Amino acid sequence: MTSPNLPKLVLCEFDATTIPGLESYSPFCMKAHRALKYLGLPYERRHGLPGTFKKYYSTGQVPVLLIGDSEAVGDSTDILARLQTLTGRTFHGTNDPKLAAEALLWEELADTSLAGFLIASRWADDRNWTRFRNNAFSGLPTLMRGVIMEVVRKRMVRVLVARDVWRAGPEACWRRFQALLDSLEANTPEEGFWLGAFSTADIALFSQLYSLRNEITPWQRDQIIARPRLTRYLDRVDAATRGMGSAGASHSSAA
Numbered sequence: 001m002t003s004p005n006l007p008k009l010v011l012c013e014f015d016a017t018t019i020p021g022l023e024s025y026s027p028f029c030m031k032a033h034r035a036l037k038y039l040g041l042p043y044e045r046r047h048g049l050p051g052t053f054k055k056y057y058s059t060g061q062v063p064v065l066l067i068g069d070s071e072a073v074g075d076s077t078d079i080l081a082r083l084q085t086l087t088g089r090t091f092h093g094t095n096d097p098k099l100a101a102e103a104l105l106w107e108e109l110a111d112t113s114l115a116g117f118l119i120a121s122r123w124a125d126d127r128n129w130t131r132f133r134n135n136a137f138s139g140l141p142t143l144m145r146g147v148i149m150e151v152v153r154k155r156m157v158r159v160l161v162a163r164d165v166w167r168a169g170p171e172a173c174w175r176r177f178q179a180l181l182d183s184l185e186a187n188t189p190e191e192g193f194w195l196g197a198f199s200t201a202d203i204a205l206f207s208q209l210y211s212l213r214n215e216i217t218p219w220q221r222d223q224i225i226a227r228p229r230l231t232r233y234l235d236r237v238d239a240a241t242r243g244m245g246s247a248g249a250s251h252s253s254a255a
């Protein structure tokens with residue numbers, strides 16, 4: 001049960017999306033949203049452009065979680081860890097160090113490898129770029145959206161090349177994406193969550209894969225839909241983390 005003594009929580013992020021169920025275009029903000037909802041913690045949202053929240057967290061990235069008047073936590077992995085100490089419970093409901101360690105490994109895979117494919121699907125993939133730009137940056141004046149975003153796109157593609165996501169080009173990138181989805185599909189549990197008990201692995205894997213499973217990136221969405229166990233698993237995590245009345249809300253009150 002959420003303690004009435006918990007401090008006020010404010011999640012700093014970019015603009016919200018218009019896609020149902022997708023709280024943010026940032027998969028890392030999605031992690032924070034779904035973790036807060038799973039735990040049944042009330043929170044406020046504060047939106048800003050890139051760099052707005054540098055005063056709270058030196059990288060200038062989102063998400064940043066403000067806790068009460070004096071604490072700011074940046075980085076989604078640190079936010080999830082802090083939420084566990086704040087509420088005095090782990091997401092997986094035990095103090096098993098091996099489970100916590102394994103959850104962190106999957107969280108890292110999601111935040112690095114899957115995140116690379118998500119960024120590539122939006123910024124580098126010619127099939128999706130215009131649609132992504134027009135949706136995610138709809139608040140920008142048309143001229144700025146057209147010209148400045150092309151400059152930002154070039155920078156993002158350079159980052160993807162440096163990370164070896166896009167270095168060998170689109171065919172190699174999407175072949176590796178399919179191979180990774182096949183490996184995930186082969187490892188997806190038929191029931192329950194990734195490691196049996198719900199854990200940070202679920203929040204992290206879900207946030208990247210769910211961000212790919214929508215109309216902004218239709219080819220990547222269809223690749224996920226073509227893996228039925230993975231698809232059913234994502235639906236289970238969605239149900240557990242989407243908020244009021246979700247399975248997560250009842251898990252948190254049972255903890």
Ligand SMILES: N[C@@H](CCC(=O)N[C@@H](CS)C(=O)NCC(=O)O)C(=O)O
Nearest residue numbers: 026027028050061062063075076077
């Ligand atoms: N490791 C960070 C990554 C956060 C991140 O990459 N945030 C992106 C949005 S998805 C961002 O703020 N980009 C703006 C920038 O890098 O200046 C986390 O887990 O929170």
